[in-house]
Amino acid sequence: MSETTNQAFAEHAIALTLNGQSRQLNVQPWSTLLDVLREQLDLVGTKKGCDHGQCGACTVLRDGKRVNACLTLAVMCDGAELTTIEGLADGDTLHPMQQSFIKHDAFQCGYCTPGQICSAVGLANEGRAQTADQIKELMSGNLCRCGAYTNILAAVEEALPQSAAKASAVSEGGIDA
Amino acid sequence: MNPFHYSKPVDVSQAISLAGAASRFIAGGTNLLDLMKENIARPEHLIDITGLPLKDVRETASGGLLIGAMVSNADLAWHPLVEQRYPLLSQAILAGASPQLRNMASTGGNLLQRTRCYYFYDSAVPCNKREPGSGCPAKDGLNRIHAILGASEDCVATHPSDMCVALAALDAVVHVEGRGGKRTIEFADFHRLPEDAPQRDNQLADDELITAIELPPQGFVAHSHYLKIRDRASYAFALVSVAAALELDGDIIRDVRLALGGVAHKPWRDKAVEQSLIGQPVSRENFVAAAEAILRDAKPLEHNAFKVKLAQRAIVRALSDAATGGKA
Numbered sequence: 001m002s003e004t005t006n007q008a009f010a011e012h013a014i015a016l017t018l019n020g021q022s023r024q025l026n027v028q029p030w031s032t033l034l035d036v037l038r039e040q041l042d043l044v045g046t047k048k049g050c051d052h053g054q055c056g057a058c059t060v061l062r063d064g065k066r067v068n069a070c071l072t073l074a075v076m077c078d079g080a081e082l083t084t085i086e087g088l089a090d091g092d093t094l095h096p097m098q099q100s101f102i103k104h105d106a107f108q109c110g111y112c113t114p115g116q117i118c119s120a121v122g123l124a125n126e127g128r129a130q131t132a133d134q135i136k137e138l139m140s141g142n143l144c145r146c147g148a149y150t151n152i153l154a155a156v157e158e159a160l161p162q163s164a165a166k167a168s169a170v171s172e173g174g175i176d177a
Numbered sequence: 178m179n180p181f182h183y184s185k186p187v188d189v190s191q192a193i194s195l196a197g198a199a200s201r202f203i204a205g206g207t208n209l210l211d212l213m214k215e216n217i218a219r220p221e222h223l224i225d226i227t228g229l230p231l232k233d234v235r236e237t238a239s240g241g242l243l244i245g246a247m248v249s250n251a252d253l254a255w256h257p258l259v260e261q262r263y264p265l266l267s268q269a270i271l272a273g274a275s276p277q278l279r280n281m282a283s284t285g286g287n288l289l290q291r292t293r294c295y296y297f298y299d300s301a302v303p304c305n306k307r308e309p310g311s312g313c314p315a316k317d318g319l320n321r322i323h324a325i326l327g328a329s330e331d332c333v334a335t336h337p338s339d340m341c342v343a344l345a346a347l348d349a350v351v352h353v354e355g356r357g358g359k360r361t362i363e364f365a366d367f368h369r370l371p372e373d374a375p376q377r378d379n380q381l382a383d384d385e386l387i388t389a390i391e392l393p394p395q396g397f398v399a400h401s402h403y404l405k406i407r408d409r410a411s412y413a414f415a416l417v418s419v420a421a422a423l424e425l426d427g428d429i430i431r432d433v434r435l436a437l438g439g440v441a442h443k444p445w446r447d448k449a450v451e452q453s454l455i456g457q458p459v460s461r462e463n464f465v466a467a468a469e470a471i472l473r474d475a476k477p478l479e480h481n482a483f484k485v486k487l488a489q490r491a492i493v494r495a496l497s498d499a500a501t502g503g504k505a
């Protein structure tokens with residue numbers, strides 16, 4: 001990626017940690033994180049639904065916090081620690097939230113699922129949801145056009161305590177993230 | 178999106194020296210990038226302000242809070258001092274956008290988010306806010322979400338923020354810095370009514386950066402409530418919202434703040450009506466009278482007449498909930 005479309009506009013070199021690995025990238029200022037993940041890095045687990053912050057399909061974790069990759073410029077991720085759906089599992093062991101989505105059959109077409117799962121992991125890190133109503137409110141940034149909400153709620157509800165425990169273990173350095 | 182140059186200053190003076198008419202600061206990017214993708218904002222240069230040291234929330238000498246412009250909406254809503262002393266602000270922030278967006282969005286950016294008028298967002302049609310002098314299709318078009326107070330012949334757009342409605346009620350002060358130096362702006366004066374220049378949402382100059390928002394000590398901890406009415410239960414902009422706060426002595430109102438969102442080009446306050454409630458007892462009658470007085474000059478459009486009654490009822494409900502402790 002050394003050539004630029006327009007020589008007047010410089011590419012920028014950024015360094016970040018992506019799913020536990022250090023990466024150096026050259027990005028154009030106007031490339032979103034979502035496009036760089038999907039087009040430049042071939043990490044297509046993160047989905048593009050609306051491209052305008054309205055659906056949550058592009059949710060990834062930035063320094064442990066859930067964000068919309070479609071409204072994030074890649075060039076502004078210099079120094080960030082990013083986790084996408086591809087980075088949640090520990091080798092062949094799925095993250096408890098992934099396992100719970102399978103157990104509860106929390107999807108139909110699956111398009112919203114990576115965003116739902118990353119968002120639910122972010123929710124666990126925040127530690128703000130205890131009741132089903134709180135989970136619903138704090139998962140409202142993730143739309144499911146198939147309407148699989150009942151099972152998504154059940155999956156998140158069950159895995160939340162375990163995900164939260166994992167999150168605090170990671171922040172105390174107990175588990176390799 | 179059009180191509181643009183990008184720079185990331187490390188201090189405020191550097192950021193200000195880079196600013197100009199063709200540049201934009203970018204913070205969370207949640208509004209600016211959206212508008213750039215729609216080809217409505219076309220900056221030639223983005224100045225990334227996420228590296229500026231504006232991320233603290235600290236207590237002021239007078240007992241208030243000074244909130245750095247780069248504090249995220251999520252961190253602010255869940256900040257212990259805000260939850261304890263300004264629950265109205267926490268509630269309002271948490272009523273807006275989504276958890277992801279609140280993690281990204283900044284305090285300064287929230288004030289400067291632009292209207293959600295569909296015509297403003299549609300670059301194929303005229304819009305005085307987007308292209309001054311081109312006309313306003315909303316006035317005689319689809320105007321269900323538009324203003325009922327303070328609009329002009331040129332523009333009937335509303336300001337979409339929830340957070341700003343609480344900041345207006347709390348008498349916040351905006352700290353800004355530009356090439357001409359620092360100044361503070363009272364929240365009530367920060368946003369503008371459209372008049373004949375709807376392209377200008379607020380009083381900020383091109384080279385001015387919001388550095389902080391200051392909250393005075395009075396947080397109305399015991400009696401405040403933010404009520405947001407929208408088309409779905411969550412993750413939608415307000416049709417009408419009300420920030421209500423009361424200071425009570427028994428059931429006598431000693432101080433009151435009422436700010437409305439979704440009804441005007443800026444968070445709407447009517448100090449004369451607030452004044453008329455002071456010294457009165459808490460009662461439904463008094464709240465109804467205040468609600469009717471605030472909407473006395475409402476000028477609904479073809480599709481938004483419902484907002485007048487809705488706003489009146491929301492005011493009565495928000496004041497009642499505030500009076501009983503704001504937990505609703």
Ligand SMILES: Cc1cc2nc3c(=O)[nH]c(=O)nc-3n(C[C@H](O)[C@H](O)[C@H](O)COP(=O)(O)OP(=O)(O)OC[C@H]3O[C@@H](n4cnc5c(N)ncnc54)[C@H](O)[C@@H]3O)c2cc1C
Nearest residue numbers: 204205206207208209273274283285286287289338339387
């Ligand atoms: C799908 C969706 C739903 C939403 N729902 C709601 C809602 O229900 N309620 C609500 O209140 N909001 C809602 N929002 C809007 C959201 O709150 C704003 O987009 C956000 O607060 C903007 O902050 P930001 O830091 O991302 O701003 P940016 O997008 O980075 O910037 C916005 C503007 O502010 C300028 N700017 C930013 N910081 C500064 C500064 N310090 N000094 C000077 N200029 C600055 C930028 O140049 C730009 O013009 C929603 C947004 C989306 C996308």
Ligand code: FES
Nearest residue numbers: 049050051056070
């Ligand atoms: S693709 Fe990012 S929110 Fe829809």
Ligand code: FES
Nearest residue numbers: 108110144145146
């Ligand atoms: S499972 Fe199809 S969009 Fe959610």
